[in-house]
Amino acid sequence: MSKVSVLVVDDAPFIRDLIKKGLRTLFPGIHVDEAVNGRKAQQTLSRERFDLILCDWEMPEMSGLELLTWCREQDALKTVPFIMVTSRGDKENVIQAIQAGVSDYIGKPFSNDQLSAKVRKALARAGKLEALAAAEPERSLSGGLPNDSLAALTGGKAEVIKRGAPMQSRPAPERTAPKAAPTGRGQGQLRLPDRQLDCVIKALSLKEALLVIKRGDVLPQVLESAVLDLEQGAGETARLNGYLHAIAALEPTPATEWLQLTFRFVDRDPQKLDYLSRLIARGSMQRHYVPGA
Known part of the structure; x- marks a missing residue:
């Protein structure tokens, strides 16, 4: 000592x-x-x-x-x-x-x-x-202090990059080709207070709809009220009132072009519920989907 x-x-x-x-x-x-x-x-x-x-x-x-x-x-x-x-x-x-x-x-x-x-x-x-x-301290592998x-x-434990030595970087993330627009069981339009968004209906139940929209400059907000227009041809349109319960990226990447929205219905109108029931039973937009999942 x-x-x-x-x-x-x-x-x-x-x-x-x-x-x-x-x-x-x-x-x-x-x-x-x-x-x-x-x-x-x-x-x-x-x-x-x-x-x-x-x-x-x-x-x-x-x-x-x-x-x-x-x-x-x-x-x-x-x-x-x-x-x-x-x-x-x-x-x-x-x-x-x-x-x-x-x-x-x-x-x-x-x-x-x-x-x-x-x-x-x-x-x-x-x-x-x-x-x-x-x-005397032990010399480092490079022969110096x-x-x-x-x-x-850091008590000599810091990593030092030597001049002239090639820098090691993390491998760049793999680039994937842009994905095609998502397909679903039908098309619809989501009407927000300040804008309208075309959407793909991925799943539908009496409680909620699972929607996919293209990401824009302004993102929808959770709890934002909206109206979902479901058009199934032959002049049939259902306008369902509700709110955005959840918003998530469709793909596990920050650069995803598509967002997945859970739209919760607030209507208890028997006529609208009957219309939803007929759409689901018709199978035109039916898929394996657990409401609230």
């Missing part, structure tokens, strides 16, 4: 997690603690000993530069390696940090390789590098 302890100071949980998981991936057994800002870091550093501090520059309550200045004023922390983790790279800020006693920089965003190099360099100067010897932020956050 490594005896090296590292304090990660950053007000952003994502960055703290990134650094912590990166360190634990690179150096199994390393002890990593965290602080949400400079003030909290002061409290932690006052009661615990650390071999390395990785600290953000911009934080509430106390900045990284202020924490660095305070550390260098403490006898116990004067020589502890202090790495500034920041996106600030302009000359003025670099000079400020150097004057305050910073050990090194690591810029955001960073890779695991960069994190490893900076940590090794800082611990080597402090004579702590040997303590990490027993904590995970080198991106995703790998750090």
Whole structure:
């Protein structure tokens, strides 16, 4: 087990997690603690000993530069390696940090390789590098360490696509030829409040009709009231009142051209029921159909 302890100071949980998981991936057994800002870091550093501090520059309550200045004023922390983790790279800020006693920089965003190099360099100067010897991670099959932020956050278990490698994609779904219009036991017309739809009668009972319509830009709605006109020639037409009880795709694909509607009758008019009975008995539209199924 490594005896090296590292304090990660950053007000952003994502960055703290990134650094912590990166360190634990690179150096199994390393002890990593965290602080949400400079003030909290002061409290932690006052009661615990650390071999390395990785600290953000911009934080509430106390900045990284202020924490660095305070550390260098403490006898116990004067020589502890202090790495500034920041996106600030302009000359003025670099000079400020150097004057305050910073050990090194690591810029955001960073890779695991960069994190490893900076940590090794800082611990080597402090004579702590040997303590990490027993904590070397196993090399990956590609011969290197995970080198991106995703790998750090996932403990090195993320799949990485190498440049130049052919991408593996899911096989494209088989294309099927457009199906012909559905056939049924008769034709009809479904009259909705705002439009009329031609339909194929797939099944008919005294309770409901199973209809097939062509899908349009505007889909019918469940519980929408409608009138079903059944024309069977010889001037016979039945106009049945009802509502749309169910709507489903006729085929198991989002791109289906046809919808299957269950149209429930609300009429209790004996004359209409008698007409339905004669249609069913005549067998002109009869099929094996379980009402309500």
